[in-house]
Amino acid sequence: MLIIKNLHAEVEGKQILKGLNLTVNAGEVHAIMGPNGAGKSSLASVLAGRENYEVTEGEVWFEGKNLLEMAPEDRAREGVFLAFQYPVEIPGVSNINFLKTAIGEIRAYRNLPPLDAKAFLQLSKEKQKLVEFDAKLVNRSLNEGFSGGEKKRNEIFQLAMLEPLLSILDETDSGLDIDALRIVSKGVNKLRSPKNAFLIITHYQRLLEYIVPDFVHVLYDGRIVKSGTKELALELEEKGYDWLKEKEEVGTN
Amino acid sequence: MANDKEIIDNIANKEYEFGFVTDIEMDVAPAGLNEETIRYISARKNEPEWLLEWRLKGLQAFGRQKLPAWQNFEMPPIDFQKISYYAAPKSKKKYDSLDQVDPELLATFEKLGIPLNEQKALAGVAVDVVFDSVSVATTYKEKLKELGIIFCSFGEAVREHPELVKKYVGSVVPYSDNIFAALNAAAFSDGSFVYIPKGVRCPMELSTYFRINTENTGQFERTLIIADEGSYVSYLEGCTAPMRDENQLHAAVVELIAMENAEIKYSTVQNWYPGDKDGNGGIYNFVTKRGICKGANSKISWTQVETGSAITWKYPSVILQGDNSTGEFYSVAVTKNKQIADTGTKMHHIGRNTRSRIISKGISAGQGQNSYRGLVQMGSKADNARNFTQCDSLLIGDRCGAHTFPYIESKNNSATVEHEATTSKIGEDQIFYLNQRGIDSEKAVALIINGYAKEVLNQLPMEFAVEAQKLLSITLEGSVG
Ligand SMILES: Nc1ncnc2c1ncn2[C@@H]1O[C@H](COP(=O)(O)OP(=O)(O)O)[C@@H](O)[C@H]1O
Ligand SMILES: [Mg+2]
Numbered sequence: 001m002l003i004i005k006n007l008h009a010e011v012e013g014k015q016i017l018k019g020l021n022l023t024v025n026a027g028e029v030h031a032i033m034g035p036n037g038a039g040k041s042s043l044a045s046v047l048a049g050r051e052n053y054e055v056t057e058g059e060v061w062f063e064g065k066n067l068l069e070m071a072p073e074d075r076a077r078e079g080v081f082l083a084f085q086y087p088v089e090i091p092g093v094s095n096i097n098f099l100k101t102a103i104g105e106i107r108a109y110r111n112l113p114p115l116d117a118k119a120f121l122q123l124s125k126e127k128q129k130l131v132e133f134d135a136k137l138v139n140r141s142l143n144e145g146f147s148g149g150e151k152k153r154n155e156i157f158q159l160a161m162l163e164p165l166l167s168i169l170d171e172t173d174s175g176l177d178i179d180a181l182r183i184v185s186k187g188v189n190k191l192r193s194p195k196n197a198f199l200i201i202t203h204y205q206r207l208l209e210y211i212v213p214d215f216v217h218v219l220y221d222g223r224i225v226k227s228g229t230k231e232l233a234l235e236l237e238e239k240g241y242d243w244l245k246e247k248e249e250v251g252t253n
Numbered sequence: 254m255a256n257d258k259e260i261i262d263n264i265a266n267k268e269y270e271f272g273f274v275t276d277i278e279m280d281v282a283p284a285g286l287n288e289e290t291i292r293y294i295s296a297r298k299n300e301p302e303w304l305l306e307w308r309l310k311g312l313q314a315f316g317r318q319k320l321p322a323w324q325n326f327e328m329p330p331i332d333f334q335k336i337s338y339y340a341a342p343k344s345k346k347k348y349d350s351l352d353q354v355d356p357e358l359l360a361t362f363e364k365l366g367i368p369l370n371e372q373k374a375l376a377g378v379a380v381d382v383v384f385d386s387v388s389v390a391t392t393y394k395e396k397l398k399e400l401g402i403i404f405c406s407f408g409e410a411v412r413e414h415p416e417l418v419k420k421y422v423g424s425v426v427p428y429s430d431n432i433f434a435a436l437n438a439a440a441f442s443d444g445s446f447v448y449i450p451k452g453v454r455c456p457m458e459l460s461t462y463f464r465i466n467t468e469n470t471g472q473f474e475r476t477l478i479i480a481d482e483g484s485y486v487s488y489l490e491g492c493t494a495p496m497r498d499e500n501q502l503h504a505a506v507v508e509l510i511a512m513e514n515a516e517i518k519y520s521t522v523q524n525w526y527p528g529d530k531d532g533n534g535g536i537y538n539f540v541t542k543r544g545i546c547k548g549a550n551s552k553i554s555w556t557q558v559e560t561g562s563a564i565t566w567k568y569p570s571v572i573l574q575g576d577n578s579t580g581e582f583y584s585v586a587v588t589k590n591k592q593i594a595d596t597g598t599k600m601h602h603i604g605r606n607t608r609s610r611i612i613s614k615g616i617s618a619g620q621g622q623n624s625y626r627g628l629v630q631m632g633s634k635a636d637n638a639r640n641f642t643q644c645d646s647l648l649i650g651d652r653c654g655a656h657t658f659p660y661i662e663s664k665n666n667s668a669t670v671e672h673e674a675t676t677s678k679i680g681e682d683q684i685f686y687l688n689q690r691g692i693d694s695e696k697a698v699a700l701i702i703n704g705y706a707k708e709v710l711n712q713l714p715m716e717f718a719v720e721a722q723k724l725l726s727i728t729l730e731g732s733v734g
Binding site: 048049050051052071072073075076077081082084087088090091092093097098099101102103105106109141142158162 | 680681682683685686687688689690691692693694696700701703704705706707708
């Protein structure tokens with residue numbers, strides 16, 4: 001589904017991604033861990049097409065298409081979803097109207113007829129239930145005045161509504177209390193299918209107890225320096241990232 | 254992928270959508286403003302002597318007045334002698350049905366999306382179309398007549414209801430009020446007149462479309478709305494204008510009078526030609542709009558969506574004379590390219606327990622300059638009067654400007670005035686967030702803008718709100734990446 005080859009990217013002239021390789025297949029859940037500033041959010045931004053990131057080298061293929069050539073909205077329409085680390089507030093735009101617009105655009109891109117009001121409402125109800133999202137928040141202005149946790153949960157609600165192929169969750173767990181974490185994880189697990197894939201960026205092993213990944217990667221200084229299975233997450237929790245740093249230095253010397 | 258700069262430039266280059274000229278024969282007065290012109294206009298309209306006298310007083314007042322100098326922009330030189338003060342379509346016939354109306358005129362309205370057709374009539378809107386200066390079609394008149402509602406052109410009101418016109422014209426905006434009001438008093442061409450009798454709730458939105466069509470013809474519309482005791486009326490005014498090379502002056506006057514327990518809701522969508530991207534051409538829109546809540550418990554509410562004109566200068570105001578009366582002002586003003594808007598309101602609290610609410614939403618793009626200017630006056634007898642003002646500015650790009658000038662004068666210690674103001678920018682983060690959900694940048698901006706302006710748009714009658722939303726989107730299309 002997703003093939004990243006030797007990806008180099010910079011922001012404001014600063015090299016952030018330095019030759020990143022990663023392959024994600026349908027049905028898989030990959031966790032990406034790494035210290036602060038390693039480039040995890042940058043990777044998510046580059047995949048989603050944020051304008052201020054410049055790709056200087058490498059390729060990204062999504063479902064056989066060159067992702068880097070697409071506008072951000074087309075990437076979304078193709079099925080790339082990013083649950084933001086810091087979701088923005090958009091005053092006056094109701095959550096539900098926003099989603100209606102988004103779904104309308106995505107369906108139009110895929111040559112699907114628009115959902116009628118009834119079908120849309122039905123879908124919304126169903127997904128609210130699936131991810132246990134508060135109905136009151138559905139009609140409020142998009143993220144306006146939402147608590148940190150509510151914003152994160154709204155990202156998951158949107159994910160459920162838009163049914164993307166590849167979901168990138170950027171530290172969705174940070175700022176969530178344990179109950180919210182459980183609910184969010186439960187939601188994600190329900191949304192897992194053989195057709196879609198998840199890229200879960202997290203600092204903490206904790207989340208991976210709920211959403212069990214197929215693979216765990218360590219992103220360090222703009223590269224994936226180690227990959228393994230879920231046991232790697234435990235190891236990281238125990239030892240931190242410093243041992244990787246040494247290893248990295250040995251490796252490059 | 255277009256970047257912000259490209260898209261911002263793109264909007265600056267967007268042609269005025271409604272820029273076309275209709276070719277209809279016009280009857281135009283020679284340019285110049287003097288007693289002769291005024292007598293010509295008055296004679297053409299077969300006006301009574303008292304009205305001519307009043308016009309001439311207006312002319313005298315005009316001679317004494319100077320152009321205002323306090324506004325937040327440089328007043329362009331206006332050569333009042335180069336303007337022609339009267340234009341009327343040659344065919345002055347009134348029509349029984351739309352079939353008899355000049356098809357080209359209808360085609361123009363069609364192009365503008367002004368639904369002057371059976372559909373609109375069926376939708377319950379009576380349309381008194383002001384094409385240039387004279388009304389050419391009126392619908393739904395019979396039904397209104399049954400209720401005793403008078404809704405006609407100003408000229409017709411002068412002929413049919415002179416006692417009402419004589420009593421109220423100039424009673425809220427005197428001819429000496431300001432230079433543009435004086436100009437209007439002297440040279441007003443036509444406009445609308447509404448009278449709602451005691452206890453009558455007008456069952457439909459009354460609507461008038463204004464449109465400038467002749468080169469060098471200033472527009473001097475005059476509107477007078479009187480809501481008698483316990484009555485209610487909602488009035489809509491909307492306009493678009495064709496492409497021009499020369500600046501055109503528009504100096505309208507609107508007077509509203511609400512008696513005891515009466516309510517007037519006045520909504521405007523203003524989309525005069527704003528000039529090209531370098532600021533050439535475009536309408537100068539100097540408008541005096543004022544209402545008086547004469548009786549106790551009366552209410553006047555102004556709602557405006559201002560997207561057009563090279564310069565907009567208007568401050569729809571309310572004199573809150575009756576005890577417990579309410580004044581409201583809801584405004585969205587958009588400026589882009591080199592457009593200037595200096596707009597706001599005045600709330601004069603005179604009676605006890607009077608309330609006013611001001612919601613102003615400025616949007617600036619390109620090199621547009623947007624000023625909010627408000628005055629809240631609490632008179633010495635205005636016990637427990639209250640005002641709330643919310644004044645927001647939204648900036649698109651970094652070459653535009655937003656300014657707020659809130660003035661407060663209070664002579665009563667029990668009166669309270671609350672003022673809140675914010676300035677924000679459409680963030681790249683917001684646009685990217687929406688992009689990431691499959692929404693392109695143009696739609697994203699439209700969503701954000703309409704969200705921002707929602708509180709004001711919600712005040713418009715349903716049908717109008719949809720049009721206004723569309724207009725905002727079209728106006729700001731592609732403003733941010
Ligand atoms: N807009 C930006 N301008 C300059 N540097 C940035 C910008 N965004 C991120 N960075 C830098 O890129 C590096 C990687 O950041 P980020 O991808 O957010 O890391 P992580 O998500 O792994 O904590 C950091 O050094 C950060 O300071
Ligand atoms: Mg991060």
